[in-house]
Amino acid sequence: MYQYNDFDEAFVRARVAQFRGQVERRIDGSLTEDEFKPLRLMNGLYLQLHAYMLRVAVPYGTLNSAQMRQLAYIADRWDKGYGHFTTRQNIQYNWPKLQDVPDMLDALADVGMHAIQTSGNTIRNVTADHFAGAASDEIEDPRPIAELLRQWSTDHPEFQFLPRKFKIAVTGAEQDRAVTRAHDIGLRMVRNAAGEPGFEVIVGGGLGRTPMVGKILRDFLPKADLLPYVEAIVSVYNLLGRRDNKYKARIKITVHENGLEKIQHLVEDRFTAIRAGFSGHDQALLAQIETAFAPPAFVTKSTDGYEAARLANPAFRSWTDTNLAEHKAEGYAIVSISIKKHGSTPGDATSDQMRVMADLAETYGHNELRISHEQNVILPHVHKSDLPAAYQALRAADLAAANIGLASDIIACPGMDYCALATARSIPIAQEIATRFDELKIEHDIGQLKIKISGCINACGHHHVGHIGILGLDRAGVENYQITLGGDGTETTTIGERAGPGFSADEIVPAIERLVTGYMDLRADENETFLQAYRRLGMEPFKAILYPAEDKANAA
Amino acid sequence: MARSFTPKVVTANALLEGDAVWLTEDNRWTRDIREAELITDEAHGDLRLLEAMAQADLIAGAYLADARSGPDGPEPTHFREAFRTRGPSNYFHGKQAE
Numbered sequence: 001m002y003q004y005n006d007f008d009e010a011f012v013r014a015r016v017a018q019f020r021g022q023v024e025r026r027i028d029g030s031l032t033e034d035e036f037k038p039l040r041l042m043n044g045l046y047l048q049l050h051a052y053m054l055r056v057a058v059p060y061g062t063l064n065s066a067q068m069r070q071l072a073y074i075a076d077r078w079d080k081g082y083g084h085f086t087t088r089q090n091i092q093y094n095w096p097k098l099q100d101v102p103d104m105l106d107a108l109a110d111v112g113m114h115a116i117q118t119s120g121n122t123i124r125n126v127t128a129d130h131f132a133g134a135a136s137d138e139i140e141d142p143r144p145i146a147e148l149l150r151q152w153s154t155d156h157p158e159f160q161f162l163p164r165k166f167k168i169a170v171t172g173a174e175q176d177r178a179v180t181r182a183h184d185i186g187l188r189m190v191r192n193a194a195g196e197p198g199f200e201v202i203v204g205g206g207l208g209r210t211p212m213v214g215k216i217l218r219d220f221l222p223k224a225d226l227l228p229y230v231e232a233i234v235s236v237y238n239l240l241g242r243r244d245n246k247y248k249a250r251i252k253i254t255v256h257e258n259g260l261e262k263i264q265h266l267v268e269d270r271f272t273a274i275r276a277g278f279s280g281h282d283q284a285l286l287a288q289i290e291t292a293f294a295p296p297a298f299v300t301k302s303t304d305g306y307e308a309a310r311l312a313n314p315a316f317r318s319w320t321d322t323n324l325a326e327h328k329a330e331g332y333a334i335v336s337i338s339i340k341k342h343g344s345t346p347g348d349a350t351s352d353q354m355r356v357m358a359d360l361a362e363t364y365g366h367n368e369l370r371i372s373h374e375q376n377v378i379l380p381h382v383h384k385s386d387l388p389a390a391y392q393a394l395r396a397a398d399l400a401a402a403n404i405g406l407a408s409d410i411i412a413c414p415g416m417d418y419c420a421l422a423t424a425r426s427i428p429i430a431q432e433i434a435t436r437f438d439e440l441k442i443e444h445d446i447g448q449l450k451i452k453i454s455g456c457i458n459a460c461g462h463h464h465v466g467h468i469g470i471l472g473l474d475r476a477g478v479e480n481y482q483i484t485l486g487g488d489g490t491e492t493t494t495i496g497e498r499a500g501p502g503f504s505a506d507e508i509v510p511a512i513e514r515l516v517t518g519y520m521d522l523r524a525d526e527n528e529t530f531l532q533a534y535r536r537l538g539m540e541p542f543k544a545i546l547y548p549a550e551d552k553a554n555a556a
Numbered sequence: 557m558a559r560s561f562t563p564k565v566v567t568a569n570a571l572l573e574g575d576a577v578w579l580t581e582d583n584r585w586t587r588d589i590r591e592a593e594l595i596t597d598e599a600h601g602d603l604r605l606l607e608a609m610a611q612a613d614l615i616a617g618a619y620l621a622d623a624r625s626g627p628d629g630p631e632p633t634h635f636r637e638a639f640r641t642r643g644p645s646n647y648f649h650g651k652q653a654e
């Protein structure tokens with residue numbers, strides 16, 4: 001894992017010291033809120049409905065055990081003993097007090113973490129495939145590139161006042177687990193005809209009020225050209241992006257209004273102009289970073305105990321069926337720890353749970369943890385022979401839900417339980433849906449299903465790319481939930497289609513139940529997923545299930 | 557005819573804790589909306605908001621929120637403002653726990 005060097009350490013400490021002074025001046029009244037707000041946002045501090053919220057970056061979703069323990073310590077010492085992991089691989093604390101935030105930032109700096117550029121119109125935390133460095137379908141670990149981008153973008157003088165926020169995601173694998181097509185820039189590692197690794201560069205994806213699937217700007221960019229090319233894109237956007245209207249300021253609109261060809265032209269020109277200036281420093285740095293991401297020393301041992309435990313314990317078998325993914329090393333597995341126990345808040349982990357996960361990573365997982373954009377925690381490298389013991393420890397900490405990828409593995413944004421921008425709540429809807437499917441005991445029969453919920457049009461809960469998306473709105477002073485169907489956030493990214501009129505808070509869970517049980521009747525066989533069935537059949541049969549009365553009226 | 561004015565309260569977030577507070581008639585910030593001043597006149601509301609915003613060392617983000625008169629004092633009319641009087645629904649945290 002990358003360790004801060006002296007420069008990083010000094011930079012982060014200096015920022016904390018600056019912010020400490022700013023907080024003091026805000027508290028003694030010498031700074032107004034209008035003056036202070038941009039300063040606090042630069043350091044990840046929001047003001048929400050009931051309290052401040054501190055958003056801490058987990059760069060490319062990677063943590064070591066000491067960092068996870070420190071997150072737990074911060075939760076206990078200055079918050080309410082838990083944290084919320086988000087779709088952007090960040091962690092949010094919902095209850096900090098203003099005067100404590102500088103101490104929290106210092107505690108983060110102690111373990112090489114920060115909250116810089118987790119807000120504002122800057123380049124945000126660079127996200128990556130949460131299986132990076134472990135996935136069997138990977139060309140290369142994308143995290144060295146993500147770390148290079150983090151260093152380059154942090155405090156980059158040209159890019160501190162972009163027209164709007166800017167989000168970059170990277171994957172080195174064939175399967176897109178990083179939602180690259182819904183980011184301002186998505187980088188997918190591919191090979192050219194000569195077999196050399198490089199990137200497919202995707203630009204102008206995004207969700208929010210105008211969801212768009214990213215477009216391919218370059219089919220193949222040699223790895224060595226990455227930094228100047230990305231700089232060229234952001235630089236073109238910085239000048240061309242609209243600053244007159246916040247809703248038209250994201251690069252997706254810039255691409256849409258100017259056309260891909262014009263953007264391509266401008267980016268290539270800019271790239272040609274700045275490329276020479278990079279003169280190899282970035283490549284030397286990258287080579288150095290790459291050594292920090294060398295794979296752990298994998299061991300070879302028997303997996304007989306694992307197979308025996310699977311046969312002996314049905315609960316363990318069920319968990320291994322849903323929560324494991326294929327590892328590139330012989331005998332290893334990637335473990336997804338569900339922090340979506342039925343009825344709990346998606347993405348929340350208590351400090352005790354964080355410590356258990358840190359211990360497990362240390363004992364069985366080469367000291368590594370990941371945060372997934374689906375709001376779960378990953379142990380990327382666990383030998384199969386250690387899985388029975390790891391599972392027992394997870395059970396004891398209430399972390400053994402066997403539901404990864406199933407109906408109750410719901411993404412939900414904080415919604416109106418916390419967020420000041422929300423138009424409705426999302427967490428209780430997620431809790432009720434998960435609880436209901438657990439009661440029905442059908443989620444394993446249903447199979448792969450992605451339900452995603454946002455509490456307003458900003459779409460932080462990725463509802464546009466949920467197989468079933470739920471958007472909470474305020475309709476004449478009452479919470480109302482709109483359903484979209486057929487969304488997909490993988491390499492075949494699709495924006496879901498609106499099914500029809502929204503449902504009240506009381507009607508939404510029965511509507512989802514109707515939809516899902518209805519799908520089980522419609523599917524060709526047990527292997528056809530909800531998304532496949534939707535793609536085969538189209539909206540109509542699902543609409544008929546959601547709005548049965550109207551269906552009859554139309555037929556009459 | 558003048559547009560009818562919906563009664564309002566002045567509300568904000570406390571500077572240090574960040575939680576919801578409401579302005580009382582005697583210029584205190586209370587954590588109980590029922591103690592807030594219910595404003596029924598638009599011009600008076602604008603004035604009170606300006607006075608509230610001047611208290612930058614105590615609060616942040618003051619605004620006027622719709623309210624109505626209830627048996628024990630002002631009550632929120634919109635669900636967002638009702639949540640601010642209680643706290644989140646997923647945990648027993650915030651005002652409901654105080």
Ligand code: HEM
Nearest residue numbers: 046086087088206207208209250413414419421458459460
């Ligand atoms: C204080 C809480 C939050 C605020 C104020 C906030 C604000 C916003 C806004 C205004 C947008 C729309 C941007 C645009 O379309 O230009 C947005 C998008 C987004 N936010 Fe948040 N957000 C919050 C919490 C979260 C959380 C908790 C997550 C992760 C779970 C998140 C992840 C995202 C994502 C993935 C998008 C959509 C992708 C995109 O187009 O950027 N946000 N957020």
Ligand code: SF4
Nearest residue numbers: 413419422455456460
């Ligand atoms: S989608 Fe809306 S409600 Fe949910 S976190 Fe984002 S801004 Fe808040």
